[in-house]
Amino acid sequence: GGLYNIQGWGAPYFTVNTEGNLCVKADGHETKAGQEMDVLHVIQAAKQKRKDIQFPMILRFPNVLKHRLDALHAAFHTAISRTGYTNTYQGVFPVKVNQNRAIVHDLVCFGHAYSYGLEAGSKPELLIAMSCLTKEANSRAFLVCNGYKDAEYVRLALSARAIGLNAIMVLDMEEELDIIIHQSSKLGVEPVIGVRAKLLTKIPGHYGSTAGKHGKFGLPADRIYEVAKKLKGLNKLHWLKLLHFHVGSMIPTTELVAKAATEAADIYCTLVNKYDAAEMTTLDCGGGLGIDYDGTRSADSDISVAYGLEEYASSIVQAVRTTCDKAMVSHPVLCTESGQAMVSHHSMIILESLSAIPEPKDDDDEDTPEQLRTKIQHHYSASNLPTSAAVMDLQKHGIEAYKLAKKLSKRIAGDANTIYNYHMNLSVFSLLPDMWGIKWRFPMMPVSRLNEEPTRMSTLIDLTCDSDGKIDKFIGNAETLPLHPLPLDPDPERGGCYYLAVLLSGAYQEALSNKHNLFGGPSIVRVEKSTATATGFQIATADLGPTTEELISTMRYNVRQDIVGVIQRRAIEIGVWGMVGEVVHTGLTTMPYLIVEDHAASSWKHQG
Numbered sequence: 274g275g276l277y278n279i280q281g282w283g284a285p286y287f288t289v290n291t292e293g294n295l296c297v298k299a300d301g302h303e304t305k306a307g308q309e310m311d312v313l314h315v316i317q318a319a320k321q322k323r324k325d326i327q328f329p330m331i332l333r334f335p336n337v338l339k340h341r342l343d344a345l346h347a348a349f350h351t352a353i354s355r356t357g358y359t360n361t362y363q364g365v366f367p368v369k370v371n372q373n374r375a376i377v378h379d380l381v382c383f384g385h386a387y388s389y390g391l392e393a394g395s396k397p398e399l400l401i402a403m404s405c406l407t408k409e410a411n412s413r414a415f416l417v418c419n420g421y422k423d424a425e426y427v428r429l430a431l432s433a434r435a436i437g438l439n440a441i442m443v444l445d446m447e448e449e450l451d452i453i454i455h456q457s458s459k460l461g462v463e464p465v466i467g468v469r470a471k472l473l474t475k476i477p478g479h480y481g482s483t484a485g486k487h488g489k490f491g492l493p494a495d496r497i498y499e500v501a502k503k504l505k506g507l508n509k510l511h512w513l514k515l516l517h518f519h520v521g522s523m524i525p526t527t528e529l530v531a532k533a534a535t536e537a538a539d540i541y542c543t544l545v546n547k548y549d550a551a552e553m554t555t556l557d558c559g560g561g562l563g564i565d566y567d568g569t570r571s572a573d574s575d576i577s578v579a580y581g582l583e584e585y586a587s588s589i590v591q592a593v594r595t596t597c598d599k600a601m602v603s604h605p606v607l608c609t610e611s612g613q614a615m616v617s618h619h620s621m622i623i624l625e626s627l628s629a630i631p632e633p634k635d636d637d638d639e640d641t642p643e644q645l646r647t648k649i650q651h652h653y654s655a656s657n658l659p660t661s662a663a664v665m666d667l668q669k670h671g672i673e674a675y676k677l678a679k680k681l682s683k684r685i686a687g688d689a690n691t692i693y694n695y696h697m698n699l700s701v702f703s704l705l706p707d708m709w710g711i712k713w714r715f716p717m718m719p720v721s722r723l724n725e726e727p728t729r730m731s732t733l734i735d736l737t738c739d740s741d742g743k744i745d746k747f748i749g750n751a752e753t754l755p756l757h758p759l760p761l762d763p764d765p766e767r768g769g770c771y772y773l774a775v776l777l778s779g780a781y782q783e784a785l786s787n788k789h790n791l792f793g794g795p796s797i798v799r800v801e802k803s804t805a806t807a808t809g810f811q812i813a814t815a816d817l818g819p820t821t822e823e824l825i826s827t828m829r830y831n832v833r834q835d836i837v838g839v840i841q842r843r844a845i846e847i848g849v850w851g852m853v854g855e856v857v858h859t860g861l862t863t864m865p866y867l868i869v870e871d872h873a874a875s876s877w878k879h880q881g
């Protein structure tokens with residue numbers, strides 16, 4: 274596993290066992306050898322549990338999710354007690370980072386004791402949040418309402434308050450205040466509001482444009498003070514409870530974390546001291562807690578950050594404490610909206626290799642080794658013939674024969690410089706949209722054979738008919754990934770197939786996914802740690818992705834009428850509907866990915 278830097282990006286959750294298989298350590302610490310969850314065994318168990326399961330497949334490990342949440346809270350708890358901070362940490366999960374039902378439900382459930390809440394950025398996300406949080410279990414938890422708000426959004430947020438949830442509407446624009454005032458009096462529900470600050474602190478890199486003077490979101494400090502004045506004039510200043518900021522994802526250093534928190538804490542203190550916003554309670558520091566996708570722990574890599582959870586938490590706590598102490602303002606409740614840092618680790622995408630072929634090299638001609646031999650023979654004979662030709666010509670033949678012989682020996686010597694294209698059962702656009710959209714890279718590695726040297730330099734090609742549908746940038750700025758030759762005679766003991774895992778892929782990919790070529794979502798398998806089984810895990814659920822019919826329907830076809838009906842009429846005319854009907858029906862009810870013959874299963878069958 275060293276080749277793939279698994280210790281760098283994977284600790285403490287991923288490791289390789291003595292069998293050479295990728296493993297998950299659900300609790301993040303050293304479990305006894307043999308107690309890790311072996312990913313190859315997980316895949317085989319999923320196929321066993323559900324015979325029609327298809328690739329690509331997402332494996333979700335809720336135990337890892339719980340560990341991330343616990344680790345974040347432990348980090349803030351430690352920082353708060355070490356620095357003598359006199360208030361608490363109370364975070365929220367930004368639903369946009371992964372809206373899947375199981376994930377939002379798990380986080381709310383695991384976070385119950387911490388009064389962990391949710392953040393919504395749109396009406397659909399607000400509806401999800403309103404259904405997952407309950408008055409009984411989560412009355413203290415924040416429901417932070419961000420994003421553009423029209424009257425309907427505001428009415429939803431007010432009704433969230435009416436059903437006993439702690440919904441806070443964060444103003445992104447000043448106009449939203451008038452809508453809130455109007456709707457609140459119409460519905461007779463008192464709002465709680467926050468304001469999003471547009472900070473001057475900017476982060477470098479892809480996400481930098483989120484903040485700064487020209488950032489898309491929030492109000493500059495002077496406008497925030499105007500909002501406070503307006504509320505005071507209306508006798509509604511007690512509505513204002515929270516100040517929010519978000520400077521962008523993957524904040525590269527703790528210096529920038531502290532700088533942003535200091536700038537925001539300054540505005541917070543000014544609101545309290547100069548604008549009488551005495552009922553302010555909370556500073557919401559947004560997202561941006563980064564994770565280390567390439568394992569370099571470096572601020573210079575755009576897919577890594579130079580800190581961990583503990584340093585992040587202590588930078589925020591220190592910065593806010595120092596600023597508030599100077600201004601003699603009591604310490605606010607600290608909130609963050611950490612998204613990627615919560616969900617990235619807990620899920621991995623499993624891809625299946627279909628075939629591998631050598632990539633033609635630029636200097637290659639179409640000649641086979643046989644043709645090269647014939648050409649060499651021709652030049653060689655010509656250079657040796659006792660003819661009347663000039664000495665120069667004889668030399669030219671000699672040199673040509675020599676060049677071709679070198680090429681031939683390189684060709685026969687084979688693999689060292691050859692790049693192999695591995696065709697994978699995947700669409701980059703539907704599974705890893707960030708790899709295509711923002712040139713993001715995720716750690717990737719084979720699931721098995723990790724005690725065998727991977728001798729082939731490889732790139733991955735997907736199923737779409739699009740030249741962007743390939744992966745040729747990997748962590749460490751590599752243009753190839755070392756892989757093993759595909760098994761020629763698939764050994765059932767090894768699962769017969771060759772699988773790759775894409776790790777740290779739990780954030781954003783599913784929601785940003787698109788339907789290029791109408792390839793849809795993957796199968797999703799939930800894997801829970803279990804002490805009751807010999808393998809140390811159990812497959813809790815195994816669900817298929819959307820069917821071909823569902824995907825076609827999203828393009829506004831009435832599938833039964835426009836597609837099946839039309840094909841049926843034509844097939845009946847020719848008298849082949851019996852066969853055609855069955856094939857079409859099967860095609861519509863399965864996932865649009867390739868169904869690969871299961872070598873392992875079929876060879877077992879032949880033996881049995």
Ligand code: PLP
Pocket residue numbers: 367370392419519521522523559560561562610611612613614
């Ligand atoms: N909060 C807000 C307002 C955001 O816009 C985002 C991401 O874009 C997040 C939280 C989550 O950020 P991250 O995943 O970097 O923690």
